[in-house]
Amino acid sequence: MNDNYLKVARLAAAAGAKILLSYQGRFSVREKAPRDLVTEADVAAQQAIQKILLSNFPDHGFVGEEEGHDQVSAEMLADPNHPPIWIVDPLDGTVNYVHQLQSFAVSIAMYHAGELQVGIVHDPVTREIFWAQRGGGAFLxxxxxxxxxxxxxxxxxxxxxxxxxxxxxxxELSRFAAALDEAQSVRRLGSAALNLCYVASGRLDGYWATCVKPWDVAAGALIVSEAQGEILSLSGEKFDTWDPRFVATATKSLNDQLRRCLA
Incomplete structure (x- = not known):
């Protein structure tokens, strides 16, 4: 793996994080869908991230929350000779951000040859940067x-x-109630990317989702895997970056128990 991929991804994530902080409290908000907010901040952050990534790797693909996801085909993903594809969420935790709850992040992943290869989740508020490269472990x-x-x-x-x-x-609420009945406790924190990083770092023991998009969780999924966690589909199959309905846990035994609970 080219170490330059990680270096450039970290620069891009830092640029996005800086923009998000600069917009806090002064952006306008519109509805992208009922109860689904989008801000000027995430559009500006995505543009900055995209510029850095594609100026360094002009032949690479780009899938962001705001654009590009309709250009990815199954054939493209399966082709080992196709250039890498960057998967970007410039602002994961938009509702938190809009309401000035300080739990949101920039998420950048790189996908190539059928696998996630690089993952960065940058928390602008705490300045925590979670990252991983395939086969290289996970880091805070x-x-x-x-x-x-x-x-x-x-x-x-x-x-x-x-x-x-x-x-x-x-x-979704039925699963929540089932887990609340069996687990020590359940949280809904508002950022899929950070949830996965918190599993990877031991702050959470597990996280599940059936309603997220690839850009929300691609980076965090790799970070969990590289932190020796277990991330599988709800039915126990391999995690699918492009159809992310999954259970991520600290251990295999816990994954088995949680999937049975949610079934």
Missing amino acids: NDIPIRCSTTDRLEQALLACSFSAGTQHDSS
């Missing part, structure tokens, strides 16, 4: 991180994500 800033050793659901602190406009009779 430059300190190696590992998942917890929790292997019993009743001892696990979990997080989950709901879709915008979740209805009272939805399967």
Whole structure:
């Protein structure tokens, strides 16, 4: 793996984080969909990130929250000779950001030859930078991180994500109630990227989601894997970057228990 990929990704994430901080409290908000907010800040951050990535790697693909996802085909993803594809969420945790809750992040991943290869999640407020390269371990800033050793659901602190406009009779709420009944506790923190990083660093023991997009979780999924965690589809199959309905946990045993609980 080219170490320059990681270096440039970190520069791009830092540029995006700087823009998000500069916009705090002075941006306008519009509705992208009911209860789904988009700001001038995330558009500006994505433009800055895209410029840095593609000026360094002009032949690479780019998939961002605001554009590019309709240009990715199954054939492209399966072709080992296709150039790498960057998967970017310039502002994961938009609702938190809009309401000045200080839990949001920039997420950048690189996908190549059927696998995630690089992942960066940059928290602008805490200045925590979670990162990983395939086969190289996971890090918080430059300190190696590992998942917890929790292997019993009743001892696990979990997080989950709901879709915008979740209805009272939805399967998402049914899963939440089931997990709340069996786990130590469950949180809904508002940033999928940070949830995964918190699993990787042992702050959370598990996280599941059925309503997120690839750009929300691609970087964090690699970071969990490289921190020796377990991330699988709800049915126990390999995590699919492009269809991310998954359970991420500290240990395999915990993953098995949580998936049974959510079934």
